[in-house]
Amino acid sequence: MNWTRGKIIGRGSTATVSAATLQESGETIAVKSADFHRSEFLQREAKILSSLNSPHVIGYRGYQITKESFNNYNGEATTYNLLMEYAPYGSLADVASKNGGSIDETRVVKYTRQILLGLEYVHNSMGIAHCDIKGSNVLVGENGEAKIADFGCAKRIEPEITEPVRGTPAFMAPEVARGERQGKESDIWAVGCTVIEMVTGSTPWSGADSNDPVSVLYRVGYLGESPELPCSLTEQAKDFLGKCLKKDAKERWTASQLLNHPFLITKPDNEPELVTGLVTNSPTSVTDQMLWRSVEEDRPSWWECHEDERIGVLSWTGQFVVESTWDTDGADWITVRTE
Numbered sequence: 310m311n312w313t314r315g316k317i318i319g320r321g322s323t324a325t326v327s328a329a330t331l332q333e334s335g336e337t338i339a340v341k342s343a344d345f346h347r348s349e350f351l352q353r354e355a356k357i358l359s360s361l362n363s364p365h366v367i368g369y370r371g372y373q374i375t376k377e378s379f380n381n382y383n384g385e386a387t388t389y390n391l392l393m394e395y396a397p398y399g400s401l402a403d404v405a406s407k408n409g410g411s412i413d414e415t416r417v418v419k420y421t422r423q424i425l426l427g428l429e430y431v432h433n434s435m436g437i438a439h440c441d442i443k444g445s446n447v448l449v450g451e452n453g454e455a456k457i458a459d460f461g462c463a464k465r466i467e468p469e470i471t472e473p474v475r476g477t478p479a480f481m482a483p484e485v486a487r488g489e490r491q492g493k494e495s496d497i498w499a500v501g502c503t504v505i506e507m508v509t510g511s512t513p514w515s516g517a518d519s520n521d522p523v524s525v526l527y528r529v530g531y532l533g534e535s536p537e538l539p540c541s542l543t544e545q546a547k548d549f550l551g552k553c554l555k556k557d558a559k560e561r562w563t564a565s566q567l568l569n570h571p572f573l574i575t576k577p578d579n580e581p582e583l584v585t586g587l588v589t590n591s592p593t594s595v596t597d598q599m600l601w602r603s604v605e606e607d608r609p610s611w612w613e614c615h616e617d618e619r620i621g622v623l624s625w626t627g628q629f630v631v632e633s634t635w636d637t638d639g640a641d642w643i644t645v646r647t648e
């Protein structure tokens with residue numbers, strides 16, 4: 310399959326995402342790329358994504374290994390590329406920021422339903438837990454529908470293998486924060502956190518502790534705290550979040566149960582028009598520079614620092630692997646390590 314790489318449209322902790330055009334059909338796709346030697350998670354993601362087929366999961370278009378010079382490499386590097394359906398509105402986090410910081414309730418209901426439909430499929434039909442549900446890992450497709458993406462942390466539910474828990478601290482359920490287990494129940498906790506993120510425009514725990522993941526994990530895992538519910542929410546919405554944020558994983562509702570919760574089945578008002586997301590129309594050519602958001606132009610200020618420091622900063626903003634050896638006396642807190 311021949312394709313031409315376009316502008317960079319996203320950058321995560323493990324990979325860079327570019328827009329690209331398929332030469333034969335002219336279709337715009339997204340290509341997630343990583344240096345081959347650091348592409349273990351991306352390869353794992355490609356393997357899982359290739360087995361999934363749902364309107365609520367980002368579409369798989371194949372993978373390719375290339376030799377090319379991009380992403381500030383000196384000279385040519387062997388690059389692993391995951392080819393995916395392109396989501397023109399970017400992630401829910403992008404949609405929120407383009408809509409003045411948060412997402413209106415009608416759309417929050419719609420996106421939540423679609424995330425749960427995606428999870429119902431992934432959990433029940435495919436036996437997979439996503440393990441990193443959050444606003445920046447849910448993309449908005451051409452028709453405005455939410456699609457789950459970024460399966461780099463995903464794992465098979467059965468047989469249950471003891472693996473280090475993975476994900477993003479602010480979205481971690483108590484049992485994950487304690488390094489005990491991670492499965493479909495912890496995805497549901499993360500859905501609750503994602504609803505809070507959509508409503509408030511900030512990640513949960515975004516008070517004084519927001520820059521200290523260890524403190525957040527301690528509060529969730531050992532002090533029994535839950536993220537604060539926005540006071541603007543209706544009673545129905547608060548009840549829904551209560552079912553997602555049950556401290557005991559066994560009591561948490563499943564995706565199928567939540568899909569029947571009144572918060573999601575009450576007829577919504579007319580959906581307001583989507584305010585410009587990443588792009589306003591599905592682009593047809595990567596040469597149409599106006600259509601692409603370039604993170605090259607608005608990299609955060611810490612991006613230019615020395616690579617070691619940058620990895621350090623990324624570790625605070627990105628994903629963590631938590632060793633499952635913690636005990637409650639706090640002695641093992643430093644076993645949180647980054648990947």
Ligand SMILES: Nc1ncnc2c1ncn2[C@@H]1O[C@H](COP(=O)(O)OP(=O)(O)OP(=O)(O)O)[C@@H](O)[C@H]1O
Pocket residue numbers: 318319320321322323324325326339341367393394395396397399400403445446448458459461627628
């Ligand atoms: N298919 C896509 N279409 C459009 N934009 C995309 C697509 N995939 C990813 N992006 C953009 O790139 C960003 C980073 O992608 P992704 O989360 O998959 O990378 P990552 O390295 O796994 O990130 P992290 O590990 O930090 O969560 C997304 O938040 C989104 O803005």
